[in-house]
Structure formats: C-alpha cells, structure tokens
Amino acid sequence: MMKLLLMELDNVLYNSKLLKAIAREWAVTAMREAGLPIEHEIAMETLMEVIRDKGEDYPFHFDEMMVRLGLKRDFRVIAAGVIAYHDVKRAFLRPQPGIMELIMRARDMGLTIGVISRGEPVKEWEKILRLGIHHIAHKIWIGKDVSLRSILSDGFKPEEIIFIVWSPENFNEARELGIKHLVKVGDGKIEVLEGGILVKEGEPWRLKDVVESLLGRQ
Template structure:
C-alpha cells in the first residue's frame, strides 16, 4: 500500500531531549549553588526532580520552588542565575540527532508530506523546531496546547492528517513513547514506528495496542523500512531531479 505522510514526535525522536533536560537542570543547579543556594549538586538535583514531578514539566515555577525546597527565602537572584544557565544550555544540546536532517531531506525528496504532533506548550515546542533548524521541513505541526487535547487522544492525530490531506491509514507516525505516541497512532490506524530513545527506550509494550508496527533505533532506519517495502512509497512520487 502507499503511504503519503510521515509524521513525527519531537522530544527524543528528532533530538536528544533526555540529555538536554539532564544537562540544563545540572547547569541551573550549579549556577544557583554558585549564587548561594545552600545545597550540594546531588541534593539540589533530587529537590529539583521532586519539584518537576510535582508541578509537571510545563510549569514556569520550578526554580522558585527549588529555592523554597532548599529552605531559603524567595530570591529572584537565585532563580535568575538558574534560568540563565538553563537557557544557555540550549544552544549546546538542542541539536538534531545526526540522522534527523538527512532523513527528513530524503523523505521530502521521495514525495512524503511531513508533519509533527507534539504534546506541550505551543511556543516552547516551536522554539525547539526553530532551534533545531528543522521548522521548514514540515507541512504542519500540531501542538497539544493549541488543540486542547494531548496525545494519545485520537483527535490530535486525525487533525494532523486532515491538515496534510491524508487518511490515517496512509500515514506513518514516528515517536518514542509507547503510551502516548504508539498507542495513539495505533488507535487511529496509522502505521506506528517506535524510536527506541529516551526514558522509555527499554520499556516493553504492555499489550498489542501499545506495540509499534516497527521499532527503530535511529531515524535513518526509516529509509531501510521504505526500501524493504514496510513503509509504502507515495502514490505519485515527487519527480526526481
């Protein structure tokens, strides 16, 4: 069968999000210790991880609450030191996987429509695409904050397919999280591909609904799946120069 679109998750699929988080948090804590936060690196890390777990990843009060958790009065100076160090980490670690750009280029050359479906805040997710330098590859990007529903809700998948003017069954979805990416894509009948990266890399699917049609370990493996016929070519391939 033909596949017309390839749609991607962002974090730990197009770049190493886990490494960025670890490094950015470590740098923030180090800068805050340097500015006077009375913790050592390890207890600072534990306190911050606890705060993030409690507030969720998208709060903008992580560092304020870290200061509180460290038992000192509110301090804009400490928070600002952490924020600066956190943001300065991005240019270093917010980089595409080695195979991301060559793979996206090849997929576009082959005539696939490309999209993104991502959970998170719209500006933050777009900031990632722009910093990764890949924002122009995609015909559309659907972000949960804008949609009002998150993966694995079927609507976020079907809206992306509608925007790309493809049926879900003619679409491929690539993501790293079996619970949101793979379960969600399977539910709407997309061909699910699981990127074995990030914190879920070694998690085995709890049932067939969470099992991807194919597992890959690097994005370039998509091209091998196309060559093997596991992913179909577009019905009207782009003319090759």
C-alpha cells in the first residue's frame, strides 16, 4: 500500500525552467534600459556563462556578468536587473496546473504529502512559502545535503512511495534505492517506471491523470 506522495519542488510543483528563462530575459532588458551598453544577445550569453560557471545559487550573477563584459560594476544597472528578476519571480511562481488538485486527492486518500528540494535552504523555503505548499505538505525535506535516504530513514519503505521527479540526481538515487513507483517529468514527456521498468509514457500535461491512476490502485 502506498503511503507517501513525494514531489520535487523545481519543475514539478512549479515550472522552474520557464520562470528562470523569462526572469533572466526581463532582467537583462531592465539592465539595458538602466544603462547597460551591451547588446541583449551578448549580455544574455555572458549571463548564462556566469550561471554555468558559478552555479544557480551564486548571489552575484549580474555583478560577475558586468565584470566579464569588461565593464565597471554599475550598481544602478545591477539593481535594475535584480528588481526585474524578482518581479517576474513573484508573478510566475505559481503551482503547475492540476498539481494542487492532485495533492488534495492524495491527502483525502490518506497519503502523506512530501516535498524534497536540494539547494540553498532560504531560497528553497522562499519558493515553498510563496507557493503556499507549507500549508498542505506533511513533510518537507530541504537542504544542499538532503537525500532520499533521509526519507527512507523517516520510516517510509521504497514500495510505499510514489515519487514525481525531475532532476537526474534524484531519479538515479531513487532507482538505486528501489523506489517502486517513479514518475519522471522531462522536456515534452513524462515516464512512469514501476520496479525499474518503463510502463507508460505521456505528455507532461497528463501528469495529474497519470499519478491519479497510480493512486487508484490502492
């Protein structure tokens, strides 16, 4: 019998890839309007290079971008980018369509609702709080060192978990630990694995229906 519906935060509960892409475009646009003397495409390429080199959680992406462009750091321009980025984040940080309904269905069936996110704790908790997930999730595992082993050590068995996962890191660990029911969210499709075997594929917008079909086997 399944006891835990576990979900990743990024790209499962909300569309992280879309939000970041839009936020970065808006940030560079705002920086250019504030005086950044660089073409949009070049600025974007440099920003993405900084993100690849320094990581998503590096707090000075825009500062480093200006340095790599050979410019003196202009705090007015940097502030314009920060404001635009956070304005987009507030506007677009919303639950994926159907995900809240799915969570409530699982709760009504008696499952524990869990969320996992590897990352800088304050940033991850900001997402959780803005999404309002803290009101309806029973357990939330957040931190740079969090792992699926933490969840199993909390008393859940691999065969009792439905895990909706996006990141390769968590997906690979889930397979190693023998988590039986995996729903992998990818670009353009979802894959359902049971006992390590691919049993179904579908479009991402069918995520709610696919998971509900798993819940219906209880």
